[in-house]
Amino acid sequence: MKFRRLQTAATALTASALVLSLAACGSGGPSGGSVSADSATMWGLTGGNQASLQNSVDAWNSVHSDQSIKLEFFANDAHKTKVRTAVGAGQGPTFIYGWGGGVLKSYVDAGQVEDLTGFLEQNPQVRDRYLPSVLKNGEIDGKTYAVPNNNAQPVVLYYNKEVFDKVGAQPPKTWDELMALVPKFKAAGIAPFSLAGQSKWPNLMWLEYLVERIGGPEVFADIAVNKPGAWSDPAVVEALTKIQELVEAGGFVNGFSSIAADSSADQALMYTGKAAMILQGGWIYQGMKKDAPGFVSSGKLGFTTFPTVSGGKGDPANVVGNPSNFWSVSSKGTEAQKAAALNYIKDGMFTEKNTQDLIDSGAVPVVKGVESKLEASPDKDFLTFAYGMAKNAPDFTMSWDQALSPAQGDAMLSNLDQIFLKKITPQQFVETMNATVEK
């Protein structure tokens, strides 16, 4: 009898172990070294810059066999989770890929990344190659913990010229023009805007630009420094209200909340003409150049800046997006790994070839003296546009989800998702977000 009861309990326990095995998710680091076990490790992102990064590391490894780098690639959303978990578990890569901002600060606070200030002082040529406004984003409390590693990524309003011609419309210069375009495209059976709502962060681009245009850069600057009640700024409520008006008017493609950005379905909707416009990062130009080369090279792809809002305080030249991506060096790596990492940053990145690779892929490298190369590129229209946007912006606000702490960023994305689904009101959003500041 006793044994039987035990058996029952054991069966139940085993069944619950099924559930428990979930807790083991998210572990793991690199295994099986193809280069060598003590090589420096690097986790890059799949997508537009994959090829140029691979080329750069291959070129480095072919010359520096004693300081080789083992490179692996992951998709954006999966990478963000994986790298953080791995770093926390002491299994992170030597090169930590990032965006600067609040996430970088959490690594700095936990002592996980190397202070590169001294390295930059000893190697002024590294510091001097970057656009200063971009390099600044790798600093926390006046010290440099991350250096830019690829291209400027302003958020751009892309549009399909063919579809605009068919409907006889002009790209919107003001928010009112944008709203007026919605019924026009809907009548033609074309979705006005594509949006990868399932990934949540593309929704944020709308809020970032609207708050910028309505209230200027100070609104988010206050939010970013955790000023109590900063979310209550009327610009935030007005921006959220405008978003809900656009959703209400049917501005976004059918099923936007189930579209994921990692599959690039959002861009595909625009270049296949199912949607007229898309607000997305500068990097999707690289994606479209690869996935829809004919569409891009034939000049059907249009791009412009985000419309102005009447009565808004923000400078129309201001930009939101990612100033660049960055490499940090893990402080948990071996001395040999760190030395290899610093040497690669010094001599392996932004070589003549690497810079040209980036430009050829349709990206604007964040280094000085590339104007003539951009002019010579077949993609010069877009490249000079994006370069000018980044360079001439009086204020370049970093993507909010990266600028804030991870917990706040996640709460913001979840609640903004609810705004797009009209499940909560702008006031509820503001209250919830103000509560995260007090934490």
Next chain:
Amino acid sequence: MASMISTRRRALSRGPSGWLAVPALVFFLVFAVIPLVGVLFLSFTSWDGLGEIRLDGMSSWAAVLTDPVTGNALVVTAKIIVFSFIAQAPISLLLGVFTSGAQKYRAALAVLYFVPLLLSSAAVAIAFKALLDPNFGMGPGLGIPALTQDWLGNSDLVLFVVVFVIAWQFVPFHTLIYQGGVRQIPASLYEAAQIDGAGRIKQFFHVTLPQLKYTMITSSTLMVVGSLAYFDLVFVLTAGGPGYSTRLLPLHMYLTGFKANDMGAASALGVILVVIGLVLALLLQRLGGRNRSASQLEGA
């Protein structure tokens, strides 16, 4: 000599030696009990996954228990358990009975039914995500307006779509269990029933179903407890959205821990998940009756 035989007999009557369970218990201890204790400890701390682990009393528990998203996750999980059971149990039972027949074409069909089980959940989710896409999926592709729904973006519809995809993947597994169960029923029972004048329907209800009692309990336990662990499929298919519509408890735990980087709250959710799983599994075991090893063929 005589005493040795009697010892062996006694040993046999007590069943196999308990030592045989040792390897399994060691694995269970290392991969289930020890992590469980760790999770219980973490639920009383606050930890962002990077910095120091700070003891924080009940604050994670308070945050989890007052968060409306947790309540919503529990409701969604309960719905998934109930709807999955309603969808899967009858279909797998009937398919299991059908495929247990000796006919050749049934064996061939059984192989076909089995195919979804060979695919990984992530692959199934990616395939269905593509098929159900309202702009590029099978609806617009084949030009069938009825299939051109916003399957995964409509909060009212998405739960049923998820239940359907889960059923598509797991019905084959339960069909297999039932097929095995039915094949073990002695033919003599059916012969006796036939002599008594029972038709096919009566045989099903009075012979097959009662004989499958324990098979049903096994299958139901796996279905219900398995529902608590659905993660990969839903994560890839909907990522818990739109909004919180398909944010199941395990998904909520994962997103809290690894997206919001709140390991304390995620651990508290993990403990809740384990407790619910244990209670459900124990309840289902109880349904089987106390005297589990008694013969099912008594009086046959």
